[in-house]
Amino acid sequence: MTTADQAFVKKHNQNILLSEIIKRSPISRAKLSELTHLNKATVSSQVAALIESKLVFEIGQGQSSGGRRPVLLVFNKDAGYAIGVDLGVNYIRTVLTNLSGNIVFEDFVTLADPSFAAVGPLLTDRLHYVMHHAPESPYGIIGIGIGIQGFVDEEQKILFTPNSKWDHVDLRSFLQKDFNFPILLTNEANAGAYGEKLFGTLRDCQNGVFVSLGIGLGVGLILNGEMYNGTHGFSGELGHMTIDLAGKKCHCGNRGCWELYVSERTFLRQLSRLKGRTLNDIREALDLIRNNDVNALNCLDQIAYYLGLGVTNIINIFDPELVILNGNLVESSPLVMSTVKKTVAERAFKHVESRCRITVSELGREATAIGGASFAIEEFFENRETSL
Ligand SMILES: [Zn+2]
Numbered sequence: 001m002t003t004a005d006q007a008f009v010k011k012h013n014q015n016i017l018l019s020e021i022i023k024r025s026p027i028s029r030a031k032l033s034e035l036t037h038l039n040k041a042t043v044s045s046q047v048a049a050l051i052e053s054k055l056v057f058e059i060g061q062g063q064s065s066g067g068r069r070p071v072l073l074v075f076n077k078d079a080g081y082a083i084g085v086d087l088g089v090n091y092i093r094t095v096l097t098n099l100s101g102n103i104v105f106e107d108f109v110t111l112a113d114p115s116f117a118a119v120g121p122l123l124t125d126r127l128h129y130v131m132h133h134a135p136e137s138p139y140g141i142i143g144i145g146i147g148i149q150g151f152v153d154e155e156q157k158i159l160f161t162p163n164s165k166w167d168h169v170d171l172r173s174f175l176q177k178d179f180n181f182p183i184l185l186t187n188e189a190n191a192g193a194y195g196e197k198l199f200g201t202l203r204d205c206q207n208g209v210f211v212s213l214g215i216g217l218g219v220g221l222i223l224n225g226e227m228y229n230g231t232h233g234f235s236g237e238l239g240h241m242t243i244d245l246a247g248k249k250c251h252c253g254n255r256g257c258w259e260l261y262v263s264e265r266t267f268l269r270q271l272s273r274l275k276g277r278t279l280n281d282i283r284e285a286l287d288l289i290r291n292n293d294v295n296a297l298n299c300l301d302q303i304a305y306y307l308g309l310g311v312t313n314i315i316n317i318f319d320p321e322l323v324i325l326n327g328n329l330v331e332s333s334p335l336v337m338s339t340v341k342k343t344v345a346e347r348a349f350k351h352v353e354s355r356c357r358i359t360v361s362e363l364g365r366e367a368t369a370i371g372g373a374s375f376a377i378e379e380f381f382e383n384r385e386t387s388l
Contacts, residue, residue: 013036013038013042014049014050017032017038017043017046017047018075020032020036021050021056021073021074021075022075025072025073025074025075026059026073026074027073028070028071028072028073029043029044029070029073030070047073053384054138055079056073057073057074058071059074060072075099075100077102078099078135078137079137079139080099080138080139080140080142081096081098081134081140081141081142082096082097082099082141082144082145082373082380083095083096083127083130083143083144083372083373084097084144084147084195084371084372084374084376085123085127085144085145085146085147085369086147086368086369086372087119087123087148087149088111088188088214089111089161089163089214089215089216090110090215091109091110091111092108092109092111092119092122093107093368093369094108094126094130094369095107095370095373096130096131097373097377099377100199101195101198101199101373101374103370104133104134105130105133106366106369107126107130109122109126114163114164115164116166116171120171120174123171123175124174127175127179128178139380141181142380143181143182143183143184143375143376143377144175144181144182144183144184144372144376145183145185145191145373145374145375145376146183147187147188147190147192147368147369147371147372148161148171148187149162149163149215150166150187151233151234152186152233153232154232156172156184157169157171157172158170158171158185162216163215163216171185172185182379182380184372184376186371187218187233187236188212188218188368189210189212189219189220189236189368190218190227190229191367191368191369191371191372191374192210192218192220192326192367192368192371193210193220193221193222193324193371194220194375195363195369195370195371195372195373196324196363197222197227197374198374198377198378199363199370199374200361200367200370201324201362202222202322202324205321206224206225206321207223207318207320207322208222208322208323208324209222209320209322209324210222210324210326210367211238211307211310211323211324212326212368213262213263213264213307213327213328213329213330214264214327214328215263216239216259216263216265217239217259218237218239219237219239219314221236221318223318237252238310238313238314239258239259240257240259241257241313242254242255242256242257243256243257243258243309243310243313247260247261258309258310261306262306262307264327264328267285267300267303267329268280268282268285270299270302271295271296271299274295274298282328286328289333297333300329300332300333301339303329303336304335304336304337304338304339304340305339305343307325307336307340308339308342308343308344308347309347311323311325311344311358312347312353315344315348315349315356316348316349316352319356321357322356322357322359323356323357324359324361324362325358325360326363326364326367328365331360337358337359341358
């Protein structure tokens with residue numbers, strides 16, 4: 001083997017060991033050797049390198065059936081911190097997480113003006129603010145991941161945001177002037193799906209669908225254990241599948257799109273009609289739901305019915321293990337989940353539907369922001385320099 005080959009093998013072995021330590025810590029060197037089939041000398045030298053790199057440390061003593069008790073290895077989840085952003089149409093949610101995706105600080109601001117001219121500087125400001133809350137650590141801030149409600153191309157440029165109407169915005173270059181670490185952009189539903197895959201409900205799932213319901217509707221797909229991005233990175237626009245062929249006209253050019261029947265915008269419009277006054281603020285509507293307002297619950301039930309229709313299509317198309325629903329309205333009342341499940345049970349293929357679980361997101365309103373951070377964390381592990 002050439003020196004380059006040897007270096008590659010060592011790095012590969014070190015990454016295998018690190019991922020086992022992350023998954024199973026605390027763990028002994030002997031157990032690592034058994035699980036990875038790497039010999040004891042390799043485990044010993046590569047674990048030493050991981051300890052040197054401060055990603056792993058040793059603790060106390062484990063249980064042993066006899067003889068010397070082994071020292072256990074633990075992943076140092078606080079070796080660095082990632083920033084994740086959920087860049088909504090009318091808010092910015094920013095989280096600081098450790099390398100295990102645990103939130104250590106969170107910031108939330110609402111947006112009065114959704115234009116890039118207003119949002120760009122404000123986002124820079126919030127990122128600085130959150131960054132300064134990172135505890136001391138060997139690697140410091142390892143990257144920023146941002147979930148966008150819109151289309152992000154292969155070069156990480158924002159092509160278009162349907163609701164805030166950004167057109168060809170290079171947010172990454174704009175931020176890179178202020179921040180000297182990797183910045184990654186992705187669609188918000190993809191971010192949510194990835195966050196659930198790395199740190200949430202989809203952790204042990206091969207085929208899972210993440211439905212993010214907000215002002216619009218986005219879907220993130222985990223297929224065969226991987227994020228499915230589509231040919232050009234534009235997968236998951238299931239909010240624009242037709243559920244009413246003669247339905248209302250959508251901004252995408254189609255008619256009767258699913259999103260038009262389930263979004264927060266639709267909910268507010270229908271509730272306004274029943275109330276005879278204009279409701280613009282979802283928080284006010286959520287209060288009405290909490291207080292069992294009959295009009296609000298009727299509107300919510302109708303939204304949940306349409307949500308169930310779309311979920312039926314998704315289950316019939318993908319045969320997933322799990323469909324995760326996320327968003328203010330989803331979390332607002334158990335009524336949503338019961339109506340969705342009832343609709344799906346009535347309509348989907350029985351043998352598929354009976355094996356698919358539908359559940360509310362474990363990461364909740366932080367799903368997209370944690371998802372953004374999860375991309376940054378994964379990038380850090382993939383590209384870190386290994387000391388050999
Ligand atoms: Zn549409």
